[in-house]
Amino acid sequence: MLKDLAADRHAQVDTRRRNLGALLRRVHLGGAASRVELADWLGVNRSTVMALTADLAAAGLVREVPATTSGRAGRPSFVVRPESEAVHVLAFDIAVDRLVAARVDLGGTVSARLEATRARAGADLDAVVSVLADFGRALHHDAPPTSVCVGIGASYCGMIRPGDGMVRFGPDLGWVDQAFGAELARRLDLGLPVLVGNEAHLGAMAEHRRGAGVGAQNLIYLHGDVGVGGGIIVGGDLLDGDGGYGSEVGHMLVNPYRGRPCGCGSRGCLEAEVGERALLDEAGRPADHRGREAVRAVVVAAEQGDAAAREALRRIGDWLGIGVANLINLFNPGVVIFGGTLREVFPGTAAQQVRNRIAANVLPVSRDKAHLRVSALGYDATLIGAAELAFTPLLTNPLAPRP
Numbered sequence: 001m002l003k004d005l006a007a008d009r010h011a012q013v014d015t016r017r018r019n020l021g022a023l024l025r026r027v028h029l030g031g032a033a034s035r036v037e038l039a040d041w042l043g044v045n046r047s048t049v050m051a052l053t054a055d056l057a058a059a060g061l062v063r064e065v066p067a068t069t070s071g072r073a074g075r076p077s078f079v080v081r082p083e084s085e086a087v088h089v090l091a092f093d094i095a096v097d098r099l100v101a102a103r104v105d106l107g108g109t110v111s112a113r114l115e116a117t118r119a120r121a122g123a124d125l126d127a128v129v130s131v132l133a134d135f136g137r138a139l140h141h142d143a144p145p146t147s148v149c150v151g152i153g154a155s156y157c158g159m160i161r162p163g164d165g166m167v168r169f170g171p172d173l174g175w176v177d178q179a180f181g182a183e184l185a186r187r188l189d190l191g192l193p194v195l196v197g198n199e200a201h202l203g204a205m206a207e208h209r210r211g212a213g214v215g216a217q218n219l220i221y222l223h224g225d226v227g228v229g230g231g232i233i234v235g236g237d238l239l240d241g242d243g244g245y246g247s248e249v250g251h252m253l254v255n256p257y258r259g260r261p262c263g264c265g266s267r268g269c270l271e272a273e274v275g276e277r278a279l280l281d282e283a284g285r286p287a288d289h290r291g292r293e294a295v296r297a298v299v300v301a302a303e304q305g306d307a308a309a310r311e312a313l314r315r316i317g318d319w320l321g322i323g324v325a326n327l328i329n330l331f332n333p334g335v336v337i338f339g340g341t342l343r344e345v346f347p348g349t350a351a352q353q354v355r356n357r358i359a360a361n362v363l364p365v366s367r368d369k370a371h372l373r374v375s376a377l378g379y380d381a382t383l384i385g386a387a388e389l390a391f392t393p394l395l396t397n398p399l400a401p402r403p
Helices: 002-030 035-042 046-058 125-141 180-188 199-210 270-274 276-282 292-303 307-331 342-361 378-396
Strands: 062-066 078-082 087-094 098-105 110-117 148-156 159-161 166-170 175-178 194-198 219-224 228-234 335-340 371-374
Touching: 002 035, 002 046, 002 062, 002 078, 002 378, 035 046, 035 078, 046 062, 087 125, 087 180, 087 378, 098 125, 098 378, 110 125, 110 378, 125 148, 125 180, 148 180, 148 199, 148 378, 159 194, 166 180, 180 194, 194 199, 194 378, 199 219, 199 228, 199 335, 199 378, 219 307, 219 342, 219 378, 228 270, 228 307, 270 276, 270 307, 276 292, 276 307, 292 307, 292 342, 307 335, 307 342, 335 342, 335 378, 342 371
Parallel strands: 087 148, 148 194, 219 335, 335 371
Antiparallel strands: 062 078, 087 098, 098 110, 159 166, 166 175, 219 228
């Protein structure tokens, strides 16, 4: 009997914790909502929502405020909104040639950010961590005195071991088994772990929650930088594989016979055929031309009628189309999102080549479902994904003791 009572009590506590997290997640991602809307969304009655809101308000996480307008006479209606001034996270985005740090408030607003260039100079763990730690401490120091840092998240352009933020493999700059997460946490010295994720995985998460993939339960996010990364959402959850290294679509083999060499050691990978260097080589750009601006210059040149640039985008678009066609046949997504530099490359000539490949090579039942979109979050998708990763512990258990 006592065991049954204890089990019932545990179940009630667990249900309350999940409902608190769900309500806070709803206003964090969707903004202010009325009690009626929250009750309908959670599938509970209004008195339950009232109690949950009171608990979150007492913890300083939400506030009930009058709606801006109700359009009706009588008592004003109230909405529950996130208490953005109460908590924040630190988010970091580590790409091949740039470093970005931001303070992101509850509700998703980027309230401050700092950026620096990153030299493409090999295994540079100490240099990267030094810059990011300085940025993080400055952002933390400048936060409002009433705001508490509840998490730290980082997006890295490589394969990340879940749990400890170890970079197992970063092919573009030769990072192998670099203890990035632990070292950044040590240098920041904020009493919080640094949660680290693959940039494309986090970009997919961000687009799914806040961008072009909102409402889609199955989507593929393709992130262009020096190479191509992928994030796949299946049934609303990230497909990360048995060891956390899944969705490496950039290393899908698309050109096995005359393929370009890839940084992973293979040849003919998708990222080798459609990445930065492939586009710039096809367009006849010098070897010292690289980066976002160089990619954008090719796109602009094509729009202005440059024949070499147009042909480069056509060829890149065809290889990209082969990769996308394979992914649609495999995963039957509702949305395919092009982010990073692919957000620049995809529209226009490349888009037509991708659509041609889909029309020719994708099964009709899947072809009719997939919508092609560019990232709604732009180059910030990976940074926003890092912030969402940092908010995960708070949204899982809002009333847990804070550091």
